[in-house]
Amino acid sequence: MTSQDLIAYWTEKGSQKCQNIDADFSLTKQEYINQNHYSNIDLVKCVKSNRQTVSSYHAQKKVSSRIDTQMENQFVEACAYWKNVLRCIVETIAFLAECGLPFCGSDDTVGSKRNGNYLGILEPITKFDSFLAQHINEHPNHGKGHTSYLSKTICDEFIALLAKKMLSAIEIKDVRYFSVSVDSTPDVSHVDRLTVILHYVLPSGPVERFMTFINTTSHTGEKRTLYLLDFLTKNGIDISLCCAQSYENASNMSGKYAGMQAKIKKCNALVDYIPCTAHSLNFVGQSIVDCSVEGEGVGFVQELYNFFL
The missing domain is CATH 3.30.420 (Nucleotidyltransferase; domain 5)
Known part of the structure; x- marks a missing residue:
């Protein structure tokens, strides 16, 4: 008898004839129940352990209960201080950009009359803002390696960041x-x-x-x-x-x-x-000037300007 004959025979008999109804599966069933029971117990223990771990973590996060409490408080104060400094800087840069005004002058020295609008606006504000006055008095003209956020380098970086933000908006x-x-x-x-x-x-x-x-x-x-x-x-x-x-x-x-x-x-x-209409009109005016004798002097001045430019 081939495998195909066996398949045809049991298909004709039905699924009930294929079952071993005399077998005793009670031990297997009990083993499965016990394993499932122990697995649930382990899961409960694991959840309780995780809860204790999370509670311990949150307790350790409290600054008052740590040995580095003073250091953490100093860190938080320093972050708040520099955030306030950057807020003043960004507002000044945004104002100058909105008005289309130049930023830097011939130097970036605090107190100079040629330091441009960037520092030139911050300096008068110090007369009415004690926080900004303290910052500028403590961090003036130290050069590279000293963090002050008053240099032209940080100004250029913020201009680039604001420009990127504006483009996305x-x-x-x-x-x-x-x-x-x-x-x-x-x-x-x-x-x-x-x-x-x-x-x-x-x-x-x-x-x-x-x-x-x-x-x-x-x-x-x-x-x-x-x-x-x-x-x-x-x-x-x-x-x-x-x-x-x-x-x-x-x-x-x-x-x-x-x-x-x-x-x-x-x-x-x-x-x-x-x-471009404006450029076309400019060409018309230039052609009119070229056609007149008096306009030759204007053309010479323009060529001279282009030469030295």
């Missing part, structure tokens, strides 16, 4: 479409910075939002496109949602083949290019 990700404007100009340190501005519409009305300055080392349309796309990608802004772009009329920006507007169109063919 801008509502550009909540709108469907936007347009972009890009332009660049060298600052007083002769570093060329690319300005990125986004335009979009909220239920309350149209919004024009400055996003960032990007340090650039190349003026080609391809490089500037990479700068812009890299910034948008890092901040989670999809270039496929861009519906318009507006730049100046320079060839590296408005060029039909190698300009920035052409490179952006390769990423999104639906992005319309709109020449």
Whole structure:
């Protein structure tokens, strides 16, 4: 008889015929009950032990019952002190940024008349704030290695942190479409910075939002496109949602083949290019001046300025 015949035979007989009804499973059943009982007892003991451990941990966390009570109190006081210092610093930086005022002067010495708006605002406040007055009097002009949070280095770090926080709070990700404007100009340190501005519409009305300055080392349309796309990608802004772009009329920006507007169109063919009206009007004025004899002097002064710049 094959295995297939056995399967067919017991299938015909049914499940009741396959059971060993004469077997005694009482001992096995009792063993299972005992094991389950002992397991429950062990579980209860484990829970009680854990409760005792947690209670002991919370008791040890109480500062009053520890040998390092004084050290812990000093630590808490120091944290509260420096938090208050940072609160004053951040409020000052946020005020200067909101008003568009420069931060640093020619030096960062407390008491100097050329230390800029950052320290220049903190110093008068000390006349009315005893806490800030004590801090500035105890930590002035110690240089590197001494924590005071008054240096230009910490000021730059907080500016970067606030800028990152502001970028994450801008509502550009909540709108469907936007347009972009890009332009660049060298600052007083002769570093060329690319300005990125986004335009979009909220239920309350149209919004024009400055996003960032990007340090650039190349003026080609391809490089500037990479700068812009890299910034948008890092901040989670999809270039496929861009519906318009507006730049100046320079060839590296408005060029039909190698300009920035052409490179952006390769990423999104639906992005319309709109020449900058102000820049176009400036070209008209420059052309008018070039057509007159009196305007030659103006052109010479402009060329001289560009040479020394």
